[in-house]
Amino acid sequence: MARINQNYDKLAAGYLFPEIARRTNAFLESNPGAQVLRLGIGDTTEPIVSSVLDGLKEGVDALGSSESYSGYGPSEGISPLRDGLAKLYSERGLSLDPSEFFVSDGAKSDSANIQGIFSDDCVVAVQDPAYPVYVDSNVIAGRTGLASETGYDGLVYMPCTEENGFFPDLPTQKVDLIYICSPNNPTGAVATKKQLKKFVDYANEHKAVIFFDSAYAAFITDPDLPHSIYEVEGAENCAIEFNSFSKTAGFTGVRLAWTIVPKACQTEDSEAGKLHALWTRRQNTFFNGASNVVQAGGVAALSSGGRRQTDEQVAFYLENARIINEGLDALGITTYGGGNAPYVWLKTPGGLSSWDFFDKLLNQCHVVGTPGSGFGPAGEGFFRLSAFGHRENVEQAVSSIKEKLQL
Ligand code: PL4
Numbered sequence: 001m002a003r004i005n006q007n008y009d010k011l012a013a014g015y016l017f018p019e020i021a022r023r024t025n026a027f028l029e030s031n032p033g034a035q036v037l038r039l040g041i042g043d044t045t046e047p048i049v050s051s052v053l054d055g056l057k058e059g060v061d062a063l064g065s066s067e068s069y070s071g072y073g074p075s076e077g078i079s080p081l082r083d084g085l086a087k088l089y090s091e092r093g094l095s096l097d098p099s100e101f102f103v104s105d106g107a108k109s110d111s112a113n114i115q116g117i118f119s120d121d122c123v124v125a126v127q128d129p130a131y132p133v134y135v136d137s138n139v140i141a142g143r144t145g146l147a148s149e150t151g152y153d154g155l156v157y158m159p160c161t162e163e164n165g166f167f168p169d170l171p172t173q174k175v176d177l178i179y180i181c182s183p184n185n186p187t188g189a190v191a192t193k194k195q196l197k198k199f200v201d202y203a204n205e206h207k208a209v210i211f212f213d214s215a216y217a218a219f220i221t222d223p224d225l226p227h228s229i230y231e232v233e234g235a236e237n238c239a240i241e242f243n244s245f246s247k248t249a250g251f252t253g254v255r256l257a258w259t260i261v262p263k264a265c266q267t268e269d270s271e272a273g274k275l276h277a278l279w280t281r282r283q284n285t286f287f288n289g290a291s292n293v294v295q296a297g298g299v300a301a302l303s304s305g306g307r308r309q310t311d312e313q314v315a316f317y318l319e320n321a322r323i324i325n326e327g328l329d330a331l332g333i334t335t336y337g338g339g340n341a342p343y344v345w346l347k348t349p350g351g352l353s354s355w356d357f358f359d360k361l362l363n364q365c366h367v368v369g370t371p372g373s374g375f376g377p378a379g380e381g382f383f384r385l386s387a388f389g390h391r392e393n394v395e396q397a398v399s400s401i402k403e404k405l406q407l
Pocket of ligand 1: 017040041042043105106107108109111131181185213215243244245246251252256257
């Protein structure tokens with residue numbers, strides 16, 4: 001008799017982003033003709049830059065001749081791409097072997113799947129608020145109890161608040177798996193080396209493993225802030241890192257990312273190399289590699305021309321964030337993030353709940369954002385605006401908020 005994975009029934013509500021789409025569509029149905037300005041989902045809008053587009057085209061053309069045709073590739077990714085990624089990190093003084101880079105179709109799937117190579121009874125700690133994938137993947141895997149107002153039973157929440165600058169204190173109890181995202185989604189805060197060092201030391205001392213999501217590292221402009229957790233001494237022994245081409249190369253629909261599992265990284269019951277071997281085995285079994293066409297685009301994105309053009313695009317989105325921040329500041333709304341991240345995190349005016357502010361912003365200004373409570377209990381009373389819009393849409397949204405939001 002087949003039975004379902006009952007852990008799915010523990011999931012608190014619909015996944016955040018489809019819920020936003022559902023409410024937006026309901027608004028449009030009752031307000032036909034209204035133009036909605038979308039600063040909700042962190043999805044790129046600018047066209048792919050020419051050098052990357054050329055790489056993608058070369059990838060397509062290679063399939064058209066028997067000399068250059070390729071079928072299934074290695075599930076870990078093609079060598080030129082893994083080599084290019086290792087070189088990217090070497091520019092920051094990091095010595096990682098290309099074989100420690102696992103190319104994939106997304107940081108979302110990797111950050112959801114990584115928990116599968118760890119024991120079911122690991123205690124999980126997450127920043128609160130956090131990208132929902134970290135929590136939901138562990139709920140589905142059965143590492144939590146039921147959800148309540150304060151979150152899932154059995155999960156260790158590390159609150160990120162105004163008081164601690166949106167970077168958490170160390171957990172007071174022993175935890176085994178720790179999710180850290182920097183630059184942070186949703187708060188836009190970037191962890192300093194000193195802040196990360198505390199977690200790296202904790203993980204090495206307690207034989208815990210850190211999952212470091214650096215999907216927005218390219219948005220860091222402050223030269224003192226780390227782009228990778230491996231810039232912190234000892235991190236290669238305890239940290240796995242995710243990154244993505246989604247937000248730098250405009251690949252949210254194209255799909256390409258990478259995960260670093262250093263051979264030195266280990267758990268209390270395994271020797272160095274075992275986690276690397278397990279992730280290799282996991283990917284070999286479940287994944288047939290990222291598209292060869294897309295990987296050709298990734299190689300082009302890492303070329304000097306590709307990086308120059310994608311850096312310009314990142315700067316464009318950061319300017320959007322600055323425009324959003326400036327507009328909200330003028331209204332006296334407290335904002336965070338935006339300087340080194342594509343997200344502006346604002347405190348809801350008048351102490352409104354995150355979803356009440358969502359409705360107010362949609363109804364009064366026709367602007368869609370993301371309610372902070374959707375990222376965890378500590379996100380309540382906050383709201384996220386994405387800077388990934390076309391400039392005219394961002395400007396229109398800011399003007400609409402300035403003119404129509406009734407504070
Ligand atoms: C909406 C911290 C966005 N449907 O594109 P990927 O899979 O390489 O990367 C996804 C990802 C990974 N890590 C972090 C992220 O913030 C994201 C993308 N987040 C957002 O608005 O928060 C897109 C979300 C998408 C989803 O469910 O991921």
